[in-house]
Amino acid sequence: MNEEPHIGKIIKTALVEQGRSITWLAKQLGCSRQNAYKILNRKWIYTDLLLKICDILDYDFFKCFSEWRERRNKIVTK
16 A cells, blocks of 8 residues: 655654754754654644754755645556
8 A cells, every 4th residue: 555654754754864863863853852753753744943954954845745646646647
């Protein structure tokens, strides 16, 4: 099945790949470590927060949703 992306898991993967910690992300976002963990547990987040995380990690997380949408549309139109 072509399941909708879980943005928190995708962000966590990017953090690990970059060798960065959740504490580091929290400092960059100006929030507590607990709030950063809450973000990583969410399936979706507001676009303004996602854009900020994109800038912090220099990664286009929106692309994940665009690619998922394209795959989903191919399945629907077959």
